[in-house]
Amino acid sequence: MSAGETWRALYRHFRPHRSIVALGALFTLIGAATGLAQPLAAKALVDRLGSDESITSVLLVLTALVVLGTAIESVGAYILERTAESVVLAARRTLIGRLLRLRLPEVERSQPGDLMSRVTSDTTLLRAVTTQSVVSAVSGGLTFLATIVLMGLMDAVLLGVTLGVIVLVGGVMALVLPRIARATERAQEAVATISTALERAFGAFRTLKASGAEERETAAVRAAAEEAWRHGVRSAKWQAVAWSSVGLAIQVSFLAVLGIGGARVASGAIPVSTLVAFLLFLFYLIDPVSKLVEAASQYQVGSAAIARIVRAERLETEEPAAGGGTDAEPAAGPATVAFEDVRFRYRPDLPEVHHGVSFEIPGPGMTAFVGPSGAGKTTVFGLIERFYEATGGRVLVDGRDVRDWSTAALRAAIGYVEQDAPVLAGTLRENLVFAADGATEEEIRDVLVRAGLASLVERLPDGLETLVGHRGSQLSGGERQRVAIARALLRRPRLLLLDEATSQLDAVNELALRDVVAQVSREVTVLVVAHRLSTVTLADRIVVMDAGRVRAVGTHEALVAEDPLYGELAATQFLASASPGAR
Numbered sequence: 028m029s030a031g032e033t034w035r036a037l038y039r040h041f042r043p044h045r046s047i048v049a050l051g052a053l054f055t056l057i058g059a060a061t062g063l064a065q066p067l068a069a070k071a072l073v074d075r076l077g078s079d080e081s082i083t084s085v086l087l088v089l090t091a092l093v094v095l096g097t098a099i100e101s102v103g104a105y106i107l108e109r110t111a112e113s114v115v116l117a118a119r120r121t122l123i124g125r126l127l128r129l130r131l132p133e134v135e136r137s138q139p140g141d142l143m144s145r146v147t148s149d150t151t152l153l154r155a156v157t158t159q160s161v162v163s164a165v166s167g168g169l170t171f172l173a174t175i176v177l178m179g180l181m182d183a184v185l186l187g188v189t190l191g192v193i194v195l196v197g198g199v200m201a202l203v204l205p206r207i208a209r210a211t212e213r214a215q216e217a218v219a220t221i222s223t224a225l226e227r228a229f230g231a232f233r234t235l236k237a238s239g240a241e242e243r244e245t246a247a248v249r250a251a252a253e254e255a256w257r258h259g260v261r262s263a264k265w266q267a268v269a270w271s272s273v274g275l276a277i278q279v280s281f282l283a284v285l286g287i288g289g290a291r292v293a294s295g296a297i298p299v300s301t302l303v304a305f306l307l308f309l310f311y312l313i314d315p316v317s318k319l320v321e322a323a324s325q326y327q328v329g330s331a332a333i334a335r336i337v338r339a340e341r342l343e344t345e346e347p348a349a350g351g352g353t354d355a356e357p358a359a360g361p362a363t364v365a366f367e368d369v370r371f372r373y374r375p376d377l378p379e380v381h382h383g384v385s386f387e388i389p390g391p392g393m394t395a396f397v398g399p400s401g402a403g404k405t406t407v408f409g410l411i412e413r414f415y416e417a418t419g420g421r422v423l424v425d426g427r428d429v430r431d432w433s434t435a436a437l438r439a440a441i442g443y444v445e446q447d448a449p450v451l452a453g454t455l456r457e458n459l460v461f462a463a464d465g466a467t468e469e470e471i472r473d474v475l476v477r478a479g480l481a482s483l484v485e486r487l488p489d490g491l492e493t494l495v496g497h498r499g500s501q502l503s504g505g506e507r508q509r510v511a512i513a514r515a516l517l518r519r520p521r522l523l524l525l526d527e528a529t530s531q532l533d534a535v536n537e538l539a540l541r542d543v544v545a546q547v548s549r550e551v552t553v554l555v556v557a558h559r560l561s562t563v564t565l566a567d568r569i570v571v572m573d574a575g576r577v578r579a580v581g582t583h584e585a586l587v588a589e590d591p592l593y594g595e596l597a598a599t600q601f602l603a604s605a606s607p608g609a610r
């Protein structure tokens with residue numbers, strides 16, 4: 028990101044808060060000013076001690092000044108801190124709003140842990156830059172200018188000497204500051220790697236343990252932590268260089284002013300008092316210059332964070348109302364699906380997955396998609412749901428191109444059960460109503476019975492309120508599948524997409540589910556990626572796919588007779604994976 032873009036992005040986050048930051052800065056300045064008035068009041072107090080005047084009023088004024096000064100300063104500090112938190116909140120809200128709307132290909136290209144760290148850790152770094160550094164820059168800048176003007180009034184030559192040294196500091200800063208930014212960005216990237224590595228480990232925790240990979244994964248996470256430490260230390264080192272160059276500059280200017288000023292006093296160019304006053308101003312300069320350096324280094328830290336935040340904000344999202352169609356009247360009854368010469372590749376750099384897929388499915392009824400692994404069956408579902416856009420041809424639902432649907436309306440018509448039947452951390456109830464927010468108790472009960480979950484819920488001490496653990500870890504594989512099916516049914520879909528699990532269900536369960544699906548397919552269009560003979564024999568129509576093309580469409584009996592690949596599949600793969608009770 029260019030410096031201009033970084034500045035604009037940071038300013039965008041700061042802008043809504045600019046008046047409140049100005050107020051906070053004003054309070055801080057007033058607090059500081061009352062601090063300056065205290066020595067004056069103290070002087071008056073001491074003066075009165077010498078005479079016989081009463082000191083009560085001065086004491087009262089002094090006390091009031093102390094109390095007022097402290098109060099105003101702390102209110103100012105509170106306002107600034109609060110605003111800093113609001114800046115972080117606003118950045119998080121925007122990011123969160125976008126992340127959960129990302130297009131699927133963007134998520135598949137990213138690491139979830141990395142995306143998460145942008146919301147949690149990078150936004151935190153915005154805190155200081157948008158408030159503290161602005162206040163430091165403004166108050167430091169103003170005091171700096173005022174001191175320089177006063178110095179100029181004292182002696183232009185000595186000012187020239189001082190400015191010469193300050194320009195040198197500026198040069199050092201120009202070298203150091205980008206290094207602070209770079210080190211901070213690397214440190215943040217390493218923090219993201221920690222999240223990514225942990226997410227990977229927790230995502231497959233059983234496999235991790237079973238593979239005895241704890242040591243290796245721990246080493247990987249530790250390496251990332253050490254990387255973060257290294258870059259954090261590097262950033263600290265450059266910040267220390269920045270600070271020490273300020274200290275050094277002041278010392279050098281002090282010596283230079285002392286030397287050159289001394290010579291000027293000796294030659295009679297300036298009186299001694301001017302030299303003394305100038306030196307005092309030089310010491311006054313320490314504070315504003317330090318503030319300016321602080322502001323600049325904070326800005327570098329913030330700009331490293333904002334670069335990562337902006338990159339996440341630029342990832343492509345999908346809008347629920349995307350597409351041009353009018354969805355005023357949601358259609359009723361079973362949906363129809365058609366593919367017209369659909370070509371598709373997941374990414375431009377990957378080979379084509381669909382090389383012209385065509386089929387037509389009237390509703391209702393069950394259609395099974397079969398074919399060797401990698402034939403492109405699951406991809407059909409991804410295109411119907413419009414997780415991905417076809418690169419050629421048309422995908423039609425209800426005779427209408429999916430690109431003309433709004434994604435919200437399109438997906439509202441569909442119930443989708445993924446192959447690995449994801450269950451989310453939370454209660455059983457939350458999992459069921461995940462796709463159907465307003466489902467009634469009766470609907471939930473009905474769907475539990477249909478998916479064969481009623482007895483499980485009865486057995487559980489907390490019933491529907493039972494927590495199912497991370498990814499449903501407290502449920503069996505079969506139970507997870509049934510929960511996923513119940514969830515999809517509760518959505519009352521007009522089109523049910525079922526990516527059958529390759530793993531075995533026990534015979535009783537499989538029969539029960541088969542009945543549910545058969546029953547649903549009487550009213551709803553059901554598409555199943557089938558791995559079991561029991562499913563295909565039940566299907567009204569079978570679409571045989573091979574290497575990104577549709578090879579044949581027909582009934583089980585017809586295909587067994589006519590299509591050699593299907594015959595082979597039916598004889599080997601299906602038979603091997605069909606459970607005895609279901610045949």
Ligand SMILES: Nc1ncnc2c1ncn2[C@@H]1O[C@H](COP(=O)(O)OP(=O)(O)OP(=O)(O)O)[C@@H](O)[C@H]1O
Nearest residue numbers: 135373377380399400401402403404405406407556
């Ligand atoms: N998200 C993705 N990004 C890139 N390539 C993908 C993605 N998903 C699938 N593929 C590739 O696309 C091809 C078709 O995959 P698809 O999942 O549609 O096959 P399938 O017929 O459903 O296979 P299976 O029966 O094994 O589930 C495969 O070669 C796969 O490697």
